[in-house]
Amino acid sequence: MMLAEDIAKDINWTLITAIVMTLATVAMWWDARKSRTTNTVITNQPLTVEIVKALHEQFANKEEFDKHVGHNTDRHAQIFKTIERVERTANAALEKQVETVRKDLVVVGNHVAGLQTETKLQNQQLARMDAKLDRLAERKS
Numbered sequence: 001m002m003l004a005e006d007i008a009k010d011i012n013w014t015l016i017t018a019i020v021m022t023l024a025t026v027a028m029w030w031d032a033r034k035s036r037t038t039n040t041v042i043t044n045q046p047l048t049v050e051i052v053k054a055l056h057e058q059f060a061n062k063e064e065f066d067k068h069v070g071h072n073t074d075r076h077a078q079i080f081k082t083i084e085r086v087e088r089t090a091n092a093a094l095e096k097q098v099e100t101v102r103k104d105l106v107v108v109g110n111h112v113a114g115l116q117t118e119t120k121l122q123n124q125q126l127a128r129m130d131a132k133l134d135r136l137a138e139r140k141s
Helices: 002-039 049-058 062-140
Strands: none
């Protein structure tokens, strides 16, 4: 029986807590709603129309803005053309240097092949001479 009483007390406290939290939430919502509606009223505007009219001379009109946009568009086109020209020139110079290096590599490769052939022939001749010397040494002994 005691366990049932403890559970009933816990349920009662849980319900009381839930009701208090619900009331607090509704009160906070009501307060936020009330303060929101009062803040939407604008009183005593700090900027007046006369200040904007006085500053109007500093602003660009649509025609001037369009003229500047056109000028900027033309300038960007010129810059991109210049970049493309420089890029093409640099690529051509680089390709020319790469071609020169390729030709030099072919020449070096031919020289290396020639040196290999010469070395092979000299080694063969040395082997023949070594064999002759061995035969002469055998005859004298």
